[in-house]
Amino acid sequence: MTTLTHLDDEGRARMVNVGEKPxxxxxxxxxxEVRMLGATLDQVRSNSLSKGDVLAVARIAGIQAAKRTDELIPLCHSLPLDxxxxxxxxxxxxxxxxxxxxASVESRTGVEMEALTAVSVAALTIYDMCKAVDKGMVIDKLCLVRKEGGxxxxWDRTEFDDATSQPATAKE
Structure with a gap:
């Protein structure tokens, strides 16, 4: 198993030094995903919710959130996203x-948290835009699908069991 890199020798939280990495x-x-009532989905599809274009607002919110991930997740590095x-x-x-x-970047560290943050905030924005008609929505199945580089x-989720991140071949 891989060692947790955000802990120092005494077990205290630290920001990883990536200065020597290429x-x-x-x-x-x-x-x-955001699960909702069928009637709510119909309103999203027809762009008939009173707050406006749900998906346009959620897209901008997700992009903005990815750009500010280091302000939201304490030990993330600031990345100049491409x-x-x-x-x-x-x-x-x-x-x-x-x-x-x-999310993509040329950097010394990965962009997994930026992609995950974009999905999270886009999903939360969908909830916010639709909550007047459907407070029972569920945000679910947030996960990394693929990472490349470094x-x-x-790493590709299709090679793993969704629930455990264990190799799919290990399943009985």
């Missing part, structure tokens, strides 16, 4: 909205 291209993709995207899939079978975010290379 600058490489890094990318991360995260996803989550790109952030936030996309939505309206799914009647949930019913709800699947949120996917991608010393550990590529």
């Amino acid at each position: 600058i490489t291209a890094r990318r991360a993709v995260a996803r989550g 790109a952030v995207s936030v996309d939505f899939e309206l799914d009647d079978t949930l019913p709800g909205v699947r949120v996917t975010a991608s 010393r550990s290379g590529v």
